[in-house]
Amino acid sequence: DAGITQSPRHKxxxxxxxxxxxxxxxxxxxxxYWYRQDPGHGLRLIHYSYGVxxxxxxxxxxxxxxxxxxxxxxxxTLESATSSQTSVYFxxxxxxxxxxYFGPGTRLTVT
Amino acid sequence: GESVGLxxxxxxVQEGDNSIINCAYSNSASDYxxxxxxxxxxxxxxxxDIRSNMDKRQGQRVTxxxxxxxxxxxxxxxxxxxxxxxxxxxAENSGxxxxxFGKGTMLLVSP
Numbered sequence: 001d002a003g004i005t006q007s008p009r010h011k012x013x014x015x016x017x018x019x020x021x022x023x024x025x026x027x028x029x030x031x032x033y034w035y036r037q038d039p040g041h042g043l044r045l046i047h048y049s050y051g052v053x054x055x056x057x058x059x060x061x062x063x064x065x066x067x068x069x070x071x072x073x074x075x076x077t078l079e080s081a082t083s084s085q086t087s088v089y090f091x092x093x094x095x096x097x098x099x100x101y102f103g104p105g106t107r108l109t110v111t
Numbered sequence: 112g113e114s115v116g117l118x119x120x121x122x123x124v125q126e127g128d129n130s131i132i133n134c135a136y137s138n139s140a141s142d143y144x145x146x147x148x149x150x151x152x153x154x155x156x157x158x159x160d161i162r163s164n165m166d167k168r169q170g171q172r173v174t175x176x177x178x179x180x181x182x183x184x185x186x187x188x189x190x191x192x193x194x195x196x197x198x199x200x201x202a203e204n205s206g207x208x209x210x211x212f213g214k215g216t217m218l219l220v221s222p
Contacts, residue, residue, distance in 0.1 A: 031208050033209075040214070041214065042200065042212045042213060042214040042215055043155070043200065043212040044212075045209060045210075045211075048208070048209060050208060058209070090154050090155070092154075094208065096208070098142075098143040098145065098160065098204050098210070099145065099157055099160065100157075100210060101157065102154030102155045102156070103154050104153060104154050105152075105153070105154050
């Protein structure tokens with residue numbers, strides 16, 4: 001998975017609790033992305049980062065925040081998890097070209 | 112959780128057949144188009160890409176065709192093998208550094 005790890009790989013949490021997912025890369029790539037994947041919707045971009053402390057919203061950013069304090073780490077936070085945020089979350093990285101390389105995913109269940 | 116493969120159009124082929132997976136894209140200004148393969152429980156994996164100024168590109172056992180007139184992209188897999196069974200996504204660049212993904216097609220290869 002191109003030097004990308006995601007943690008945790010699986011998480012079950014209760015509605016209303018905060019959750020943070022971590023993406024770590026060893027490729028020193030500038031761009032990092034968070035997607036969610038749901039049946040019938042494919043991959044949808046939540047937020048992305050184009051450098052340390054530089055982030056922007058994607059298609060489905062409501063209810064999510066991100067932070068990137070160093071090149072190798074990109075954190076996705078659900079401030080107050082809802083059942084609609086039950087999904088599989090993928091991190092991706094890119095060196096600036098159009099190719100993106102994906103991590104193994106995190107399966108999040110909000111009960 | 113529910114598999115991402117549910118609700119997807121499915122192409123079923125026999126081992127050794129050629130497979131053709133189709134994708135309609137929306138943005139006539141897109142510069143790049145990419146095909147990804149996603150095996151069950153894994154992140155998407157880059158297969159092949161094509162620039163908008165090309166109409167055909169070949170890789171190892173795969174060929175991508177681009178028809179800009181009708182905004183259509185196809186992925187041809189020669190001599191399909193059981194290991195090709197997966198969900199295939201097309202993607203187009205939707206900004207300088209972001210991609211928009213199609214909903215995917217499931218390819219099932221029978222021995």
